[in-house]
Amino acid sequence: MSQQKLVYAIIEFLNKSLEDGTVKQDDKEGLEVAIQCIGEAFGVDPSDKEQSERLSIKPTTLESVFGLFLKTRDKVASSSSQPKPAGPTAEDKASAEKLKQKGNTLMSGKKYDEAIQSYTEAINLDSTNPVYFSNRAAAYSSKGDHLLAVGDAEKAIEVEPSYVKAYHRLGHAHYSLGDFKEASAAFQRGLDVEPGNPSLTSALNNAEARLKESEPPGETQSTPPAQPGAGSNGMDLGGMAEMLRGVTGGGPGGGGAPDLSGLLNNPMMAQMAQSMMANGGLERLMQNPSVANMMNRVQSGGGMPSMAELMSDPGLRDL
Structure with a gap:
């Protein structure tokens, strides 16, 4: 599923490049053939409405995801070349908490972009607090950017593996993307940390049910029992x-x-x-x-x- 989502996003990007004039007229035919070959190789058909709803990552785009990766990579490279600070000061933590509260207020008002900005500023001051990443993941999910929510939820877990709410954020993001297998795995990881958590248990049951519904029936699937008074051909x-x-x-x-x-x-x-x-x-x-x-x-x-x-x-x- 995740592989097909990536291929679908690539095809969307290439089609957009054909339409907005990025690609020269002489190169269009060759690119169109390449798009068709890529789709056939991975079983992705952008004209299939059902596939489009299942594989699209909108409103997130491949460019925004790649841009986020480049920023993160550059930030990591920059930080690795400099002496690591001892950690956020007490003043930094206090300021970060105020920014978090501001973000929560903005979330209540459904001002998701502004909330994301507040949480980002809090993270810049104190990246050791998993709550800031988790809250930003919730903000991303609220505006439909579930792929970015996945990244923040994983970061929150990396910072603090025992922070249960992050597993719920991660599972919700995967669930919203239609990846019920990964959603089930995320909820189960949370239950491994806190067995019996009612919210995670309910979410896991829902994800597993949707996973079974989305799986195509196998050839070895057993025939359902005949209804009383009904024959094998459906006649009563x-x-x-x-x-x-x-x-x-x-x-x-x-x-x-x-x-x-x-x-x-x-x-x-x-x-x-x-x-x-x-x-x-x-x-x-x-x-x-x-x-x-x-x-x-x-x-x-x-x-x-x-x-x-x-x-x-x-x-x-x-x-």
Whole structure:
């Protein structure tokens, strides 16, 4: 799933480059062929609406994710070349807390971009507090940037592995992206830290249920049990009786044939027929050449055969 999301984001970026004039006219045809080849290789079709809803990372874009990566890499490279500070001062921590409170107030007012800015400033002052990363993850998720929320939730866990709320943020972000497998894994990681947490337990159950729903049925999937009174082909006794009533005209069968629809209304016969359908006997019966010939005769207007005719046909007599 995550691999297809990446491929889909790349194809979106390339298509956008074709449309906005980034690519020269002479190069467009070659790029269009490349896009088609990439999609076919990874089973990604941007024109498929269902795939589009499942794989799109909007409103996040590949460019914004890559830009964030470059900034982070440059910041890490810069910090590694300088002596590491002893840690945030008491003054830094106090200022960071005020910025966090400001961010929380902005979140309440649904001013997510401003809240993200406040949490970012708090992180710049004190990157040892997992709450700031977790809160910024919540802000990203609130505005639909779930991929960025994943990064912040993981960072919060890295800073403090026992901070349970971060696992909930991480699972929620994956869940919102439609990656129920990763969501389940995140919620389970949280439960490993705090077994029995009701919020994580409920979230895990929901994610696992959605994961089962999203999995395509395998060829070895067992056939669901037949419903009471229903055959393997989905026909119930009432439907079978109605079909036979139409064949025999509602009363005794033409040519002296028994009233088959009436027989099916007999409790004992109904039980026998139900057992026959449940065990696949009805399908085998309808595949018998003699039965097929008899049904063709009825449908062509020839009427039901008499009991004497039935008994004279070895195939039907054996049935």
